[in-house]
Amino acid sequence: MGGSLVKTTDDDLPPFPDYDNPPVPFWEQHGGWLAPLGVFVTMVLFTVVAFPPFDAPEAAYACLAPAILWAYRWPKLKVFAAVTIGAQITAWYILTWWLHHATWPGYLMLGPVVGAWVGSWFFIAWWWVPRLRGMRTMNRLFGILGLAAAWVFIEWTRTWLLSGFPWLPLAASQWERSSILQVAAYTGAGGVSFVLVLMNLGFAAYGHRLFFEHNLRGIKKRSQEFFLAIFGLLVCLSIHVQESVNRYHFHSPLARFGFVQPNVPQEIKWNPEDAPAIVDTLQKATATIARRRPDVILWPEAVTPWAVKGDPTVQAFVEHTAQEAGAPILLGSIAREPGPTPDSEERWYNGAFIVDPELGLDPNYYAKRHLVPFGEYVPWRPVLGWLDKVVPLPGDFEEGDSPQPLLFNAGGQTLAVGPLICYEDTYPQLARATVKANVDLLVVLTNNGWFGEGGAAEQHAAHSVLRAVETRRPVLRIGNAGWSGWIDEFGAVRAVLRAVTRTDADGTSRTMVSNKPGDIDGTIYFRGSSSVDVQRDVRWIGRESFYVQHGDWFVWVCVGLIVFGVMLVRPVDPKEAAKADNPGDQTEPQP
Helix, strand or coil: CCCCCCCCCHHHCCCCCCCCCCCCCHHHHHHHHHHHHHHHHHHHHHHHHHCCCCCCHHHHHCCCHHHHHHHHCCCCHHHHHHHHHHHHHHHHHHHCHHHHHCCHHHHHHHHHHHHHHHHHHHHHHHHHHHHHCCCCHHHHHHHHHHHHHHHHHHHHHCCCHHHCCCCCCHHHHHCCCHHHHCCHHHHCHHHHHHHHHHHHHHHHHHHHHHHCCCCCCHHHHCCHHHHHHHHHHHHHHHHHHHHHCCHHHHEEEEEEEEEEECCCCHHHHCCHHHHHHHHHHHHHHHHHHHCCCCCEEECCCCCCCCCCECCHHHHHHHHHHHHHHCCCEEEEEEEEECCCCCCCCCEEEEEEEEEECCCEECCCCEECCCCCECCCECCCHHHHCCCCCCCCCCCCECCCCCCCCEEEEECCEEEEEEEEECCHHHCHHHHHHHHHCCCCEEEEEECCHHHCCCCHHHHHHHHHHHHHHHHCCCEEEEECCCCCEEECCCCCEEEECEEEEEECCCCCEEEEEECCCCCCCCECCCCEEEEEEEEEEHHHCCCCCHHHHHCCHHHHHHHHHHHHHHHHHCCCCHHHHHHHHCCCCCCCCCC
16 A cells, blocks of 8 residues: 555544533633622722712712622622622721721721611612512512612611711712702602612613523513613603703892811811911901901801800900901801809800801800710710710710801891701701701801811712702801812802912912812812802792601601512512523522
8 A cells, every 4th residue: 555554642633522521611610709709899999989089970870780780699698798798898998088087996997887887788689689580570660669768768877876977878979960969859868869779770680681581582671670760860850950950040149258268287276385376377367358348257167276155365366356357257166154053064065156246256156966976075985985085175065956047147138047067967857957947058167177188078068969959058168178168059069169270471370269160170178268159049048848848758758668678579489589580590599
């Protein structure tokens, strides 16, 4: 023969497919750790960037969706809880990083407490969501309504439970998107959070239909849950169109307000040796703004060195300053009142005061109604008395018990001001009670100098936006270091004070205070003063919003939706729901 036989070995043969052991797809090999990691990272990222000082509020529409989509697959509870609660704790540590400037122990404790508090909703979602699979459309729709209602209820508990910490409800992420906020005039901020959670549920339901419900084809892939969420969003937008379009035609002048932002560092605020420098700062800034002839001048919380009421020297100083300025001063300071008996200790109040240029210090003042734990008092003192307050004053502050409005004359009219001190504007009940006392506007006097120049000031201002929409009252904010400005009745930021640098024609640069919201390149942290001509909507003069009239009615509607939703989904077995959802899918969720 012409050729030769070549002996072949097994190594020379092409690989023979192993039909008994086919290659395992990548996702099946690594999905056990990639899914939890992906959920954790996306939840932390979306939650953080949705809130100020970041500028991506649209992330709030999807910050819960990854965990909800994962819950449809019914993962193991321990893994699901560890990922979702861990993501919330991590996000809250990032969002409240500014707190470490005031107290490291408080910062380290706050993240786990609030993260677990907010994160408790995910335990409900883990139990609730898998049972929705395979249910009839109407049952699924009421199911997600009940789950969104559970979020609102948990947020509501943060306004009162354990003295309350309602910082950054989900609605606060939309503080610069007034189009979705207008529903808060009827439902309170909880209505905004409800729609945002509903959108997350809608996105997750749609995602599950597209990627996991293989028995559905074509138009049947559409998600009624998503359409319900869109309907909720459209309701908010329709209220915005009805109440906000052409509102500028109804504006009338209210008053010219002078803002004095002294930016006094906390390390010198209570030091007697630095008191002359603080007094000098206040006098110069007030004299500067007095040239603009304001109707009233605003000073921030606890701005004077020691008590304006109870210390004759400090009282004489503010009365002289008001007289020189020719305008009343609304300021935050301390009141020292004698005890109920001659032998009892003095009582200290964190208050807001009016100083008239002719009549002097008004004996009637507003006393702060909600004190800061470990900032102004030590809770459970018999047990925690070894801990000290942040404010270095003897004893604890006393709580006020009345939304006492303060009166001043502006342009021949008497205006009633509703003060809110420090973080009282984070409590919707306090703002509502203040407006019920017949006030024309709300003024927030705060001292955020404790927290550096991180995100605290803008996060705090976001709550004032919610209170403005809920109560349909203008809100003015004056901070020690920032954020100072004016928010109108519809939550639109009409003025915010920033220090900006301008370059003159000759090339000379100078720093000035701007009150234009568009000057975003400036900084809200500065020392100086400015004036703002504030207007109000004549349609809301002397009129109460639906929320002010009826309070937290929407919370109780949410309780009803929760109860009804539980009744619908409780009898369903998640394993049977998965089989009904995908009859050809042989894989079962893991309990």
